[in-house]
Amino acid sequence: MRLLIKKNDIEKIVRKAVKSPVELAGFLIGIKGSEDFIVKYIYNADPSDNTNVSFKIKPNDTYNAIKQAESENLEIIGVYHTHPAPPEPSSKDREGMKAWPGVWLIIDSRTGRYGAWNEKLEKIVVETI
Numbered sequence: 019m020r021l022l023i024k025k026n027d028i029e030k031i032v033r034k035a036v037k038s039p040v041e042l043a044g045f046l047i048g049i050k051g052s053e054d055f056i057v058k059y060i061y062n063a064d065p066s067d068n069t070n071v072s073f074k075i076k077p078n079d080t081y082n083a084i085k086q087a088e089s090e091n092l093e094i095i096g097v098y099h100t101h102p103a104p105p106e107p108s109s110k111d112r113e114g115m116k117a118w119p120g121v122w123l124i125i126d127s128r129t130g131r132y133g134a135w136n137e138k139l140e141k142i143v144v145e146t147i
């Protein structure tokens with residue numbers, strides 16, 4: 019399994035994350051192939067309930083992201099978030115992964131390093147395109 023994502027999409031998140039006092043999060047919208055997840059674009063969620071060590075995606079953002087993706091024959095293939103730690107799931111992230119199975123793209127807001135995982139905690143190769 020690979021996650022294919024535009025380099026520019028990752029770089030935009032990193033640029034915002036290093037300046038943000040709180041974690042950032044959103045959805046990866048795209049196509050689930052048999053082998054690859056292809057990210058077409060990023061849906062950024064409202065970070066106003068986030069802290070420096072936690073994030074929440076509001077129901078309204080979830081609704082809007084699903085509606086927008088469906089209208090384009092795409093789907094939500096995963097979630098991204100930034101946190102000020104190595105790009106691995108925290109214990110809280112692991113809880114979230116059970117509720118939101120799929121790809122979890124995690125970006126270290128200190129270094130810009132990133133990694134992706136599924137809900138079984140298997141690492142997914144990220145390829146920038």
Ligand code: ZN
Nearest residue numbers: 100101108111
């Ligand atoms: Zn996290």
